[in-house]
Amino acid sequence: MSPSIRLASNLSQRPDSDYVSFPGALKSAFSNKLAFQHPQEWSALPTYRVVDQHGAVVDPTWTPDIPEEKIVKLYTDMLYISILDIIMFDAQRQGRVSFYMVSAGEEAASVGTSSVLEMEDTLFCQYREQGVFRERGFTTKQFMSQLFANKNDPGKGRQMPVHYGSTELNIHTISSTLGTQLPHAAGNAYAQKIRKLQNPESKSAVTAAFFGEGAASTGDFHAALNIAATRSCPIIFICRNNGFAISTPTLDQYRGDGIASRGMGYGIDTIRVDGNDIWAVREAVKRARELALEDDGKPVLIEAMTYRVSHHSTSDDSFAYRARVEVEDWKRRDNPLTRLRKWMEANGMWDDIKEKDARDAMRKEILKGISESEKEKKPPLKAMFDDTYEELTPDLKDQMRKLREIIEKYPDEYDVRAPEYLIDIISCWGCVSFWKMRPQSQSHAAPYDVLFVDRSQNYPNPLPTPNDIDGSEVLLNQFTDSRLMRTWQRFVIKFGIHVHPLEAHDMLYVAKSTTVPIPKV
Ligand SMILES: Cc1ncc(C[n+]2csc(CCOP(=O)(O)OP(=O)(O)O)c2C)c(N)n1
Ligand SMILES: [Mg+2]
Numbered sequence: 001m002s003p004s005i006r007l008a009s010n011l012s013q014r015p016d017s018d019y020v021s022f023p024g025a026l027k028s029a030f031s032n033k034l035a036f037q038h039p040q041e042w043s044a045l046p047t048y049r050v051v052d053q054h055g056a057v058v059d060p061t062w063t064p065d066i067p068e069e070k071i072v073k074l075y076t077d078m079l080y081i082s083i084l085d086i087i088m089f090d091a092q093r094q095g096r097v098s099f100y101m102v103s104a105g106e107e108a109a110s111v112g113t114s115s116v117l118e119m120e121d122t123l124f125c126q127y128r129e130q131g132v133f134r135e136r137g138f139t140t141k142q143f144m145s146q147l148f149a150n151k152n153d154p155g156k157g158r159q160m161p162v163h164y165g166s167t168e169l170n171i172h173t174i175s176s177t178l179g180t181q182l183p184h185a186a187g188n189a190y191a192q193k194i195r196k197l198q199n200p201e202s203k204s205a206v207t208a209a210f211f212g213e214g215a216a217s218t219g220d221f222h223a224a225l226n227i228a229a230t231r232s233c234p235i236i237f238i239c240r241n242n243g244f245a246i247s248t249p250t251l252d253q254y255r256g257d258g259i260a261s262r263g264m265g266y267g268i269d270t271i272r273v274d275g276n277d278i279w280a281v282r283e284a285v286k287r288a289r290e291l292a293l294e295d296d297g298k299p300v301l302i303e304a305m306t307y308r309v310s311h312h313s314t315s316d317d318s319f320a321y322r323a324r325v326e327v328e329d330w331k332r333r334d335n336p337l338t339r340l341r342k343w344m345e346a347n348g349m350w351d352d353i354k355e356k357d358a359r360d361a362m363r364k365e366i367l368k369g370i371s372e373s374e375k376e377k378k379p380p381l382k383a384m385f386d387d388t389y390e391e392l393t394p395d396l397k398d399q400m401r402k403l404r405e406i407i408e409k410y411p412d413e414y415d416v417r418a419p420e421y422l423i424d425i426i427s428c429w430g431c432v433s434f435w436k437m438r439p440q441s442q443s444h445a446a447p448y449d450v451l452f453v454d455r456s457q458n459y460p461n462p463l464p465t466p467n468d469i470d471g472s473e474v475l476l477n478q479f480t481d482s483r484l485m486r487t488w489q490r491f492v493i494k495f496g497i498h499v500h501p502l503e504a505h506d507m508l509y510v511a512k513s514t515t516v517p518i519p520k521v
Contacts, residue, residue: 045260047305048284049274053334055342062279065286068349074115074278075340075350076358077134078107082337083362084130085310088147091370092314097147099161103128105276105309108336109240111135112281113208117289120205122188123171124181127162128240129210136169140365144373151376156383178211179218182237185209186224186299189233193297206292207235208285213303214245216259225266225299234297236288237263240275242308247321263301275304276336279343309335381407 022028050059064071085102092100103110110131117123125132133143141152146164149157155165155173165173172188175181189207196202215221216239228235239259243250256262263270269291273284281304288300307330311318318327344350381403385396392400 039256042257044257045272047272047274048280049277050279050283051277051339051343053276053339055339055346062283064279071344071349074111075337075344077111077131078278078337078340079358080134080362081107081111081130083359084143084366087363087366087370089314096370096374097161099314100147101127101162101313102310103130105330105335106240106242106306107131108278108281108340109238109275109304109306110210112278113238113285116282116286117208118205119170120203121170122192122205122207124185124188124207124209125171125174126181126211126215127174127176128212130162132210133164133166133169133171136171138164138166138169140369141373142166144369145376148373148376149378150373151379153379156379156386158384178215179220182209182211182220182224183227186228186233186235189228189235189297189299190231193233197296204293206289207233208238209235210238210240212245213239213241213250213259214248214253216262217245217253225263225268225301228299229266229268232296232298234292235299236285236292237299237301238285239301239303240306241303242306244308244312246312246316247318258303260301260303268299268301270301270303272303272305275306276334276339278336278340
C-alpha cells in the first residue's frame with residue numbers, strides 16, 4: 001500500500017507523544033515557539049541542469065543515454081518547430097491563416113519531455129507544445145491540415161489554428177480555455193491506474209499534462225493536483241514557466257516560489273529544471289515517469305524554467321509591455337536550440353553545413369505543405385454539428401435550419417461552391433430538398449441544383465428521367481463507396497452548360513430520406 005495513504009490507526013493521539021496526530025496534519029511536532037513561517041526566509045528551490053548555456057556539461061556524472069542519430073533527431077525536431085513558427089507567423093501576417101502561436105525558446109521542454117515518454121502514455125498539451133506533436137511523428141501535412149482547417153483536419157476545422165490533436169499519437173486535442181486539460185489529465189491518469197490494477201499484466205502507462213505558469217492560476221490547476229495527489233494517479237504535470245501570461249509577468253501572477261512550491265504544498269514529488277537544457281528536461285522526465293509508476297501510481301510535478309522569446313500569439317505585440325532589449329538578450333545569451341547545438345558541435349555531431357542543409361530541407365517541406373494544404377477543400381459546413389451527440393438533438397437541428405436560412409439570405413458571404421457544403425445541409429433534414437447554388441465566380445457561371453440519393457435505401461422507382469425535370473438535362477452517375485459498401489446514385493441537374501464538377505468523395509453527403517421527391521425546378 002502506498003505510504004502516502006493515511007491509516008485510521010495513525011490518527012489516535014499517543015500519550016506523551018512529541019507529535020500531534022490530528023487527522024489534518026500528521027507528524028507535526030509540538031512547539032512552544034510562536035513562529036510564523038515567512039516564505040521569503042526559505043531559499044528558492046534549486047534549478048536542475050546538465051549542460052550550461054555554453055553547451056558545457058556541468059553534471060560530471062552525466063553521459064548521454066541515446067546514440068548520435070537520436071540526438072540529431074532531438075535537435076532537428078526543435079529546429080523544425082522553430083522554422084515552422086517563423087513561416088507560419090509570416091503566413092498569418094499575409095492573411096493566409098487566421099492565427100498562430102509560436103513556441104520559440106520553449107522547444108526543449110516539449111521535445112525533451114516527449115522524447116522520453118512512451119506511445120502508450122497519454123498527453124494533454126496547452127498550445128505551445130508543437131514540439132511534442134513533432135517528436136511523436138506529426139507530419140507537415142497534419143500540421144498544415146489543422147492550420148488551414150481543410151478537409152484532412154481531424155478536427156474538421158472547428159478549432160482555432162494550433163489547437164492540434166491526434167488519436168494515433170495519443171495526444172488529446174488542445175483546448176483554448178486555460179487549465180481545463182489538467183483535471184481531464186488527472187482523470188485519465190486515474191483511469192490508467194484502475195485499469196492497471198484490474199489487469200496487472202497490461203503495459204504500464206502514465207499521463208503527461210503540460211501547462212503554462214499562467215494556467216496554474218486557474219482553479220482547475222489546483223483541483224487537478226489535489227485529486228491526482230489524493231487518488232495517487234500516475235501523472236506528470238509539466239509546467240513551462242516562461243515568465244509571462246500574455247502581458248502579465250510572473251511578478252504580478254504570484255508571490256510564492258514559482259509553481260514548484262505549489263507541488264510541495266499538495267504533497268507531490270517536485271523538481272524544478274532548466275527548461276532551456278534538453279538534457280536536464282529528459283533526465284527529469286525519465287525519473288518522473290519512474291516515480292509516477294511507483295506504489296501503483298503517484299503524481300509528479302516538473303517546473304521547466306524558460307523564457308517566452310516570442311510574442312504571446314499573432315494577436316499580441318509584446319514590446320508594448322516588455323523591453324525589446326530584454327528579448328534580444330535572451331535570444332543571444334541562451335536558448336534551447338543553441339545550447340544543444342553547441343554541445344553537439346563540441347562532440348563532433350553537427351556543423352554549419354549540416355545546419356544549412358537541414359534548414360533548407362525543412363523550409364522547402366513546410367512551404368510545399370502550405371501550398372498543398374491551402375488548395376484542399378474545406379470540411380463540410382455541417383461538420384460543425386457533428387460528434388457531440390450520436391443523433392442530432394432538436395436544438396441542433398434548429399440551429400442547422402437557422403444556418404441554412406442565413407446562408408440563403410447572404411449567399412455571397414459563403415463559399416457554397418464546394419458541393420460538400422450544400423449537400424451536407426440538405427442531408428441534415430432527413431429529406432431531400434433542393435439547394436440553389438449561387439455562382440461565385442465567372443468560372444462557375446451557372447447555378448444548378450443537385451440531388452444525391454443513397455441507393456441502398458428507398459429511392460424513387462423508376463428513377464427520374466430528364467423528362468421529369470422539365471426540360472433540364474440530368475446527369476446520372478453511379479458508383480460504389482467501398483468503405484460503406486453502398487452504391488450511390490448521383491443526379492446532377494443542369495441548368496446551363498457550365499456545371500461545377502462533382503467528385504466521388506462528395507457522395508458521402510447524401511440524403512437519407514425514405515421518399516425522394518421528384519425535383520421541381
Ligand atoms: C480560463 C482562461 N482565462 C484566460 C484566458 C486568456 N488567455 C489565453 S492564453 C493566456 C496566458 C496563459 O499563460 P501561460 O499559461 O503562462 O501560457 P503561455 O502563453 O505563457 O505559454 C491567457 C490569460 C483563457 N484562454 N482561458
Ligand atoms: Mg507563461
